[in-house]
Each structure stands twice: as structure tokens, then as C-alpha cells.
Amino acid sequence: MKLLYFAWVRERTGVHEETWSLPEGVTTVRGLIGALSGRGPGFAHAFADLKQIRTAVNQETAKLDDPVSDADEVAFFPPMTGG
Amino acid sequence: MTVRVQRDDFDPGAELDALLAGRKDIGGVVSFVGLVRDFSDARNVGALTLEHYPGMTEKALAAIEAEALSRFDIQASLIVHRHGRMEPGERIVLVITASAHRGEAFRASEFLIDWLKTRAPFWKSEDTPDGPQWVEARAVDDAATERWS
Numbered sequence: 478m479k480l481l482y483f484a485w486v487r488e489r490t491g492v493h494e495e496t497w498s499l500p501e502g503v504t505t506v507r508g509l510i511g512a513l514s515g516r517g518p519g520f521a522h523a524f525a526d527l528k529q530i531r532t533a534v535n536q537e538t539a540k541l542d543d544p545v546s547d548a549d550e551v552a553f554f555p556p557m558t559g560g
Numbered sequence: 561m562t563v564r565v566q567r568d569d570f571d572p573g574a575e576l577d578a579l580l581a582g583r584k585d586i587g588g589v590v591s592f593v594g595l596v597r598d599f600s601d602a603r604n605v606g607a608l609t610l611e612h613y614p615g616m617t618e619k620a621l622a623a624i625e626a627e628a629l630s631r632f633d634i635q636a637s638l639i640v641h642r643h644g645r646m647e648p649g650e651r652i653v654l655v656i657t658a659s660a661h662r663g664e665a666f667r668a669s670e671f672l673i674d675w676l677k678t679r680a681p682f683w684k685s686e687d688t689p690d691g692p693q694w695v696e697a698r699a700v701d702d703a704a705t706e707r708w709s
Contacts, residue, residue: 483611483681484683485694536615552616555683556678557680557697558682559641559676559677559678559679559680559681560653560682
């Protein structure tokens with residue numbers, strides 16, 4: 478799967494874009510965040526407060542309980558500040 | 561009905577003329593330009609950098625514009641949103657709405673800019689005396705989005 482990180486989520490993880498294999502048994506955005514949080518202190522810091530995290534699956538806004546598959550593009554970012 | 565995401569500045573007058581060229585069905589046009597301020601809450605701002613999500617940004621803006629078209633009787637519209645680094649006084653975003661009658665154009669303009677704030681994947685970082693700071697989403701912007709639902 479393709480993972481993208483933006484703004485302070487990118488800064489904390491230290492990654493902008495990567496290819497990653499969805500771990501077996503992970504089926505939702507929430508599960509994916511849990512798996513990513515275990516990758517190190519930067520990831521744990523980035524995902525420490527889920528209220529501050531927004532996600533998109535295949536470039537559409539997603540919720541924590543939405544499904545994910547290994548073929549998806551999933552992005553993580555703070556609340557948007559456009560305009 | 562057009563959406564553009566670009567690094568470069570835009571010319572609001574030229575954009576407005578291009579949108580209206582040859583049209584005889586438009587009675588009123590509203591244009592909104594968002595600018596970089598040199599202050600924010602309690603701090604000075606030297607410059608603003610907008611990060612975005614290429615691909616999703618264009619889709620999100622097109623979806624927001626389509627939503628405006630379904631809600632308001634507008635005959636033409638344009639959204640131009642910049643990304644990258646901008647100095648105070650520079651233009652960030654342009655929203656133009658055109659309608660046979662002014663009321664729909666005013667309402668559609670306000671709707672578009674309200675939704676852009678919270679539903680377009682941009683993130684602002686301000687250069688401040690304490691270093692770069694990510695701009696936090698504002699409750700007042702969430703409320704402005706919600707009032708249209």
C-alpha cells in the first residue's frame with residue numbers, strides 16, 4: 478500500500494511518502510494507525526492524539542472505522558486549513 | 561466551472577474577464593480574494609507556506625464546486641488556490657461566482673470559501689519569531705462550514 482503523511486504528521490514520522498505492506502489482520506484505518514504507531518517514537522508521537530488526525534483513503538476523506546486494503550493509498554494529516 | 565491549484569500568483573481581473581468572456585446570461589459576479597496577513601492571533605507572521613495533497617486537492621476542490629452548483633443557481637464559477645511560500649500581502653485564493661441574480665452569487669461565494677477552509681487538503685505553516693508554526697484549525701471555521709449542512 479502507499480502511505481502519505483502531511484504537515485506535522487509528516488514532520489513527526491519523518492516520512493512524506495512510502496510503500497508499506499498492510500500487516501495481516503489489519504482491516505481498518507484505526508487498525509492501520511495502531512500498527513504504524515508501533516514503528517517507533519516518531520510514529521507514536523504523530524498518532525498520539527487521534528482527535529487531531531484526519532485520514533483519506535484513495536484521496537477521499539475517511540473515518541477511523543473505514544476499511545483499508547493493501548492496494549489502497551492512505552494519507553494521514555492534521556485538520557485542514559485551506560482558504 | 562473550473563478549479564486550479566498552482567504555485568504562481570493569479571490576476572483576479574484577468575480571471576474574471578476570462579470567466580465572463582462572451583457571456584450574456586450573467587447579471588452579477590462576486591469575487592473573493594484571500595490574502596496573507598502579517599499577523600495571526602498574538603504573533604507576527606513573516607511568511608506563510610501552504611502544503612497540499614496533490615491529486616486529492618484537485619478532487620476535493622472539484623467536489624466542493626459541484627456541491628455549490630447543486631445548492632445555488634450559479635451559471636459560472638472559478639476556484640484558484642495557491643500552494644508554496646507566500647509573503648504577507650500576497651494572494652492565496654480566488655473564488656469567483658456568477659449568476660443571473662446577485663443573491664445566489666453572494667451565497668455561493670460564501671459557501672465555497674467556508675468549505676475550502678475545512679474540506680480542501682491544505683495545511684498552513686507560518687514563519688514566526690519563534691520559528692515555523694503549523695496553523696491550527698479554528699473552531700470558528702468549523703462552525704462556518706457546519707452552518708451550511
